[in-house]
Amino acid sequence: MSLTSLIGLTRTQLADELTAAGVEPKAARMRSGQVWHWIYQRGATSFDEMTNISKTLRTAFAERFTLERPEIVTAQISEDGTRKWLLRFGPGIEVETVFIPDEDRGTLCISSQVGCTLTCRFCHTGTQKLVRNLTAQEIVAQVLVARDALADYPAGKPTELRKVTNVVMMGMGEPLYNFDNVRDAIAVMSDGEGLTLSKRRITLSTAGVVPMIQKTGEEIGCMLAVSLHAVRDELRDELVPLNRKYKIDELLAACRAYPGVSNARRITFEYVMLKGVNDSIADAKLLVKRLAGIPAKINLIPFNAWPGAPYECSDWAQIEKFADVVNAAGYASPVRTPRGRDIMAACGQLKSESIKQRASAKLAELQRMPA
Ligand code: SAH
16 A cells, blocks of 8 residues: 655645544544644654654554655755755656745745646746646645755744745746645645744745636735736737736736735736847836836846747846836835856746656646636
């Protein structure tokens, strides 16, 4: 019998699993609380470590369950301290996870899908055929891999010494095409007695799956980032083909109505700087005009090239001029410093060599839009 992983289950699912393994139903809540604490607060990888649980029960757990992590295919460290892991969840099922340390925070960038169906023209991941959605378990496991490597479990650690302080769903894939698993994974990550990442420090980035935006606010409640990249539909149609389905007006209307949005909880708009394509001063002016009235942050991302990319990064002087317009409209320090470029860990450079598997069927299933 293959072992069931307990990583990434909701609290209810965990209690059900433990009951099935012989825990008395009336003790299920207490036991699952203990196991939860060991997994997420202490980073336990075996049941032996769970010393407040009887030996008999630990043996029963070990016969059925596992806390095994995904295989780490490669672990790289950039000269700027950025780390990147290539993780394998099964044959051909690989994703990348990136940790970006800063003075005041440590951001973990995690993936939601193996590959991506969106084919944004400037994104490397889009050149890889989608293999499949990640499960909630596989999404949470990325956080555990980082916390293992950084010795960063919360138990007994003062908040100011934490390394992973923020999570961004900005790795491979479109999180809103994998809504249920992303929702469940974020619930596990933000549990106050577990990984304790506040929802205000978890940002989900979408290319603009408009019908899912309200649901994201209501059911997930995390911070939202939108990959805007262009302010004219004819250009956005080309850069982000999803725009052919949901136009900029509709997207911005959904942002205006995002549950919980306020000046204290702004939406981040990402804008990749592509030389001669979307970086004119006229576009900068149109950008601030179109965002007027939305509590927003603007993140200008210098384009990170990859082999065969059809674009170049805007010149620095042009990025500064563009940023001046944005700053003058009241948005502070918007240029994102590229990190980890030397190990291909920067935005849009993630790509695993996962093989296309049952791709056509999966693709059809994933692109079927939820109502
Ligand atoms: N599918 C989601 C999340 C993944 S991409 C989304 O589209 O938002 C995370 C961010 O990196 C997006 O803003 C994406 O547009 C940006 N990005 C992709 N390729 C890039 C590149 N080559 N250089 C800079 N940013 C890029």
